Amino acid sequence: MSVVVPRTLTDALRAMAANPSALLLQGGTDLMVEINFNHRKPVDVIALRKIHELRAVKIDGETISIGAGLPYQEMESGQIAELVPALGQAARTVGSPQIRAAGSLGGNLGTCSPAGDGLPVLSALDAMINLRSANASRNVSIHEFMVGVKRNAKQPGEIIVSATVPIVRGWQGFAKVGVRNAMVISVASCCLVVDRTKGSIAVALGAVGPTVIRCRQAEQWLSTNVDLKQDAMIGAKLAKEFGERVANEARPIDDHRGTAEYRRHAVATLASRLLQRSGAR
Amino acid sequence: MSIDNEIYSLTVNGELHQVKDAWIGESLLYVLRERLGLPGAKGACEQGECGSCTVIIDGQAVCSCLVMAATAIDSEITTVESLAEKYGLTAVQDAFITEGGVQCGFCTPGLIVAIEHLLNKNAEPSELEIKEAISGNICRCTGYGRIFEAVTTAVATRKATQS
Numbered sequence A: 001m002s003v004v005v006p007r008t009l010t011d012a013l014r015a016m017a018a019n020p021s022a023l024l025l026q027g028g029t030d031l032m033v034e035i036n037f038n039h040r041k042p043v044d045v046i047a048l049r050k051i052h053e054l055r056a057v058k059i060d061g062e063t064i065s066i067g068a069g070l071p072y073q074e075m076e077s078g079q080i081a082e083l084v085p086a087l088g089q090a091a092r093t094v095g096s097p098q099i100r101a102a103g104s105l106g107g108n109l110g111t112c113s114p115a116g117d118g119l120p121v122l123s124a125l126d127a128m129i130n131l132r133s134a135n136a137s138r139n140v141s142i143h144e145f146m147v148g149v150k151r152n153a154k155q156p157g158e159i160i161v162s163a164t165v166p167i168v169r170g171w172q173g174f175a176k177v178g179v180r181n182a183m184v185i186s187v188a189s190c191c192l193v194v195d196r197t198k199g200s201i202a203v204a205l206g207a208v209g210p211t212v213i214r215c216r217q218a219e220q221w222l223s224t225n226v227d228l229k230q231d232a233m234i235g236a237k238l239a240k241e242f243g244e245r246v247a248n249e250a251r252p253i254d255d256h257r258g259t260a261e262y263r264r265h266a267v268a269t270l271a272s273r274l275l276q277r278s279g280a281r
Numbered sequence B: 001m002s003i004d005n006e007i008y009s010l011t012v013n014g015e016l017h018q019v020k021d022a023w024i025g026e027s028l029l030y031v032l033r034e035r036l037g038l039p040g041a042k043g044a045c046e047q048g049e050c051g052s053c054t055v056i057i058d059g060q061a062v063c064s065c066l067v068m069a070a071t072a073i074d075s076e077i078t079t080v081e082s083l084a085e086k087y088g089l090t091a092v093q094d095a096f097i098t099e100g101g102v103q104c105g106f107c108t109p110g111l112i113v114a115i116e117h118l119l120n121k122n123a124e125p126s127e128l129e130i131k132e133a134i135s136g137n138i139c140r141c142t143g144y145g146r147i148f149e150a151v152t153t154a155v156a157t158r159k160a161t162q163s
Helices: A009-018 A031-036 A079-083 A085-093 A105-111 A119-124 A216-225 A236-248 A260-279 B028-035 B091-098 B108-121 B127-133 B144-162
Strands: A002-004 A023-025 A044-047 A057-059 A063-067 A128-133 A136-141 A146-148 A159-166 A172-177 A188-195 A200-206 B008-012 B015-019 B054-057 B060-063 B076-078
Touching: A009 A044, A009 A128, A009 A159, A023 A031, A057 A079, A063 A079, A079 A085, A085 A119, A085 A172, A085 A188, A105 A119, A105 A159, A119 A159, A119 A172, A119 A188, A119 A200, A172 A260, A188 A260, A200 A216, A200 A260, A216 A236, A236 A260, B008 B028, B028 B054, B054 B108, B060 B108, B091 B108, B091 B144, B108 B127, B108 B144, B127 B144
Parallel strands: A002 A044, A023 A044, B008 B076
Antiparallel strands: A057 A063, A063 A159, A128 A136, A128 A159, A172 A188, A188 A200, B008 B015, B054 B060, B054 B076
């Protein structure tokens, strides 16, 4: 086994080109668990923790680009949480302080578990994922990036560099359900983004399908029933029906964290609450 | 930097330690305990959920079970062993004794590291900030009430000795 600890993205890409089958290690919160439990015995590892370029945050007025290796603790408050409140909220629900010091969007994207807390936010915001290899750079929509349970569109030799999301005018929020308040993996999660400029809404669900699910039909239904360009109170009846429509688009399964029935109920409630919060003053 | 000769060095508590004759994929927790003779950090869940293996790496409190030791070369690693002077106790450690914050003691080292880390950043944390800071450290027998009291006492002691 070999371990490479590159200092720059260029060095990391060179190492990847030399050994495209090497495993990428970012914060370790997924891969090290597999290693500790003997579920995986890596042959070669390229550790990305020392690469400062992967922690860069770039803001151009309309979009914000977040380095794939930036730990969640950096998104809990400050500029990112102000510009992308749903991401700030999601970041604050990730694991524990210890996990938030290690976990990152790049890790969520690389593992591509449907329960990754950053992913519903990236989906609701139609994020673009930048992937780089030794001689190419490409941007992939989050919707094409997430392929299935723990499967993504990253090719051998590529490294996830950043996620870019628009700075949206309007309310946005993230909520999740776990078995207790602290230190939980989502049983169900939901991100809701209202775009007041476009008059549109986006809803994405986590942990209730093979990948994060965008609820296009519920979004369409709401935008034809409510003028989303206006700041409007949302009635309880409307919010309830919206929640039910969202839940209809979920594809949950029974597993060790919860039943499909419970998950469907949970996303209905989460979506309904988030919608009501969007109209609260 | 590539490590494939399976010998690497880690800076732990200010001292450089060589790790050799070890599998290079080992977690930092395992290396600290089994290779370097530093058993302060405890191993329980091995998946980052219990916090009993908490150490400080480059100023961040992290679970050492989730760090591949060989990737922590050129990092400053601080474990519970180095918090107090030899044979002494920090205000936090002392408060755990006086407030009865230790029962079986297994979660204690991780909690101590997490709390020292909190108080070094924030000398007078609010109740919520204390709870948040130890939310990644699970105790199954003492109960959080006494642990919480210990933090409150440590805050007061630290304040009194600094002024």
